[in-house]
Amino acid sequence: MRSKLLTKLFFVFCAILIGSTVLDVQTSSLHAQSVSTFPGDGGLKGSSADIWREIKQGKLGKTTSPDKSRGMLIQNQGEQWRNTRNNMVFTYGAIGIVGMIAALILFFLVRGQIKLDGELSGRKVLRFKTIERFNHWAMAGSFILLGLSGLNMLYGRAVLVPILGHETFSLLAGGGKFIHNNLSWIFMLSLIGTIIFWTKDNVWDRFDLNWILKAGGLFSVGVHPPSAKFNFGEKTMFWLVVIGGIAMSYTGLTLLFPYLFGTLETMQLMQIIHAIMALVMCIAILGHIYIGTIGMQGAIDGMKTGYVDETWAKEHHSAWAETHGIKVDHNPKDEEHITQGGVAE
C-alpha cells in the first residue's frame, strides 16, 4: 500500500528539494561558502529524497524497542504478499479445486467405477503390513484435517462467514488453527514413515513406460498394463507427497516458529509456497481419494484390511502378483512397450 500520507510527505519533500537545489545553484555562483555546511541541512539538501527512498526500500533504523527488526519503518513486500495471496493463490486455487472435482465427476459419469474383469477369487494376498496401513491412515487423517483447516484460512471468509456469522466462524477458525499447528507433527512423522516404507517400491522400473503409454488403462475398459507393487500413477502420487510434504513441512515449520528461520520477508515467501503447495496437494489428493474409494472396485481393501483379492492383484499389479506366486495370464497387447531388465524384475 502506498499510504496517501507518505505520498504527500514525499511530494512535499520533493518540492523542498527542488527549491533548495535551485537556491543552492544561485548560492554557489555568488558565494564561496557552501550551504551544505548548515546544520539540519542534510535532511533538506539532497538527502531527504534519499531518506524517503531508503525508507520505502525498507531501510533499518534504530529503535529502543527490544525487537530490533522493528527499526524498519515500511516493508513493501507485505503488499506483494497480499496481492499474491488474495488474487493469484485465491483464484487459481479455487479454479483448481473446483475444476478437479468437476473433472472427477465427469470421469465417473463417463467411465464409471473401474470394475474387475474377472470374478473375485476369494483368495487374499497381503499388500500392506499393519504398520504401513497405520502410517497411511495417520497421514491421511492428519492431511485431511490440515487441508480443511488450511483451506478454511484461505476460503472460509468468503464461503463460511456469510453462512455462520463472524463469531461462530471465529471459533471454527480458531479451532482449525489449533489443529493445524499441533496435528502437523503427526503429518511430519507419517511422512518419514512413508519415505521409509515405500521409497524402494517407487523408483522407475521397466513397466512404467508401458503404463504411461497406455495411460494406465484408465480410459479404456479391459486394458491392464502390468506393474510391480506400485504403478506409475501411484509412484507419481508418492513423489508428490514426499516432495510436497517435505516442502510443506519446512515452510510450515518456519511459520510455526516465527522469526526462527528468517525475517518477516522469509515468512511471507514461505507462506505463499506453503499455500500453493498445499493447494496442489489437495487437488492431487482428490484424485487419490477418488481412485481409492468409488473410482475402483477393490482398491480400498488393501489399505483397509491389508489384503487384496488375487483377481485384483492379477489385473492391476500383475508383475507384483507374479512375485507372490499368483499365476498371471499375459496379454501381449498390454505389454508391448515393456523393456527388458530393470529394477523390479
Place this chain on the structure above:
Amino acid sequence: MARMKFLCDTERCTECNGCVTACKNEHEVPWGVNRRRVVTLNDGEPGERSLSVSCMHCSDAPCMAVCPVDAFYQTGDGVVLHSKDICIGCGYCLFACPFGAPQFPQDGFFGSRGKMDKCTFCAGGPEEDGSTEEYKKYGGNRLAEGKLPMCAEMCSTKALIAGDGDKVSDIYRTRAAERGFGSGAWGWGTAYGLKNNKDS
C-alpha cells in the same frame, strides 16, 4: 466527516519516546507489546531523523484485506479497528502491514500467537464506548470523549500530529512553507543566508 490521520514531522521529532510512554500508560498496554515505536534513521550521522510510527489507519487497509476471519472494521472516521473476540491470532495482518503495527503476545504451544493488539487511534473497539470491557481489551477511548490520541497530545515538540486529515495537512503545509531555507535553524537564514545585496 473527518478522516483521521497521523503525521510525524521529522524536522521536529527528538526521539524522546514520550508518545510511546503516553500510549502505554493510557491503554495499560501489556509487557512486550508496544503499539507505537520511535525509529531513528542515520543515528549519530549528519541528517539524522526520527519518526514515531504505529498503525497509520490506512484507507485500503492491507490487514483488513487479508484477515481470514474478517476481524477488522473501519469506522466512519477512517480509523481501522478490530475485534479481539473474533481475532484468532494467525498473524496475517502483520505479514501484510507496511508499518509493522500489529502486535502479538505469545500464547499457546510453539510460536502460536495470541490475539492481536494494535493502535486504535485511541478509539477503543467494538464494545460499548468507555465500558470496562472495552478498556480491558483495547484501552481507553479518547475519541468517544471528544479528545485526540494521547501520543500526539503528549508530544512535546508537536512533531506527531493526529486528527482530521485536512487539518493535519494544513498544519504541516504551513510549517513546511514557513521553514523554508535553513531548515528552521533559527537565525541562520539572517546570518549566513543569501541576501542578494549588490555591494558584495
